[in-house]
Amino acid sequence: MELIQSDDRLLLYKVTQGSEHAFSVLFDKYWEKAYSDAYKRVKEYDVSKDIVQEIFTHIWINRATLRIENLQAYLHTAIRNKAIKFISNKIFTRLKTVSFFHSFAPTFIKSKIKIITASSSSCFINIKKSFTILQFSRLSLLSAY
Secondary structure (H helix, E strand, O other), X not given: OHHHHHHHHHHHHHHHOOOHHHHHHHHHHXXXXXXXXXXXXXXXHHHHXXXXXXXXXXXXXXXXXXXXXXXXXXXXXXXXXXXXXXXXXXXXXHHHHHHHHHHHHHHHHHHHHHHHHHOOHHHHHXXXXXXXXXXXXXXXXXXXX
């Protein structure tokens, strides 16, 4: 294990010096494990690839200033943080969507109630079904996370 870390440290040092070959070796060595870790967290192929790509891009762009002692630990932490950010954004987006539709529900229902008073009782049954579906959809979105 110590030999692997010292090899990684040497490669990381070469990366800080601008060695594309050293970066390529590290990328090839850790990409599959990093992708697997990302996928276990977010459960989406494309997002997992994007997370790993962003991390390695960050390493290359900031190679002169980054000080990484243990690449495995660095990747693990970076993947965890990006996965948490992705999941949080996904939940927030869903909650905003639910909130958006919920804010319009009373208006939607009020307009349907006007139709009820002007129409037959069969229209009331359709509106009741629509309202039940709307509430079920709202609960489904909330229970997804």
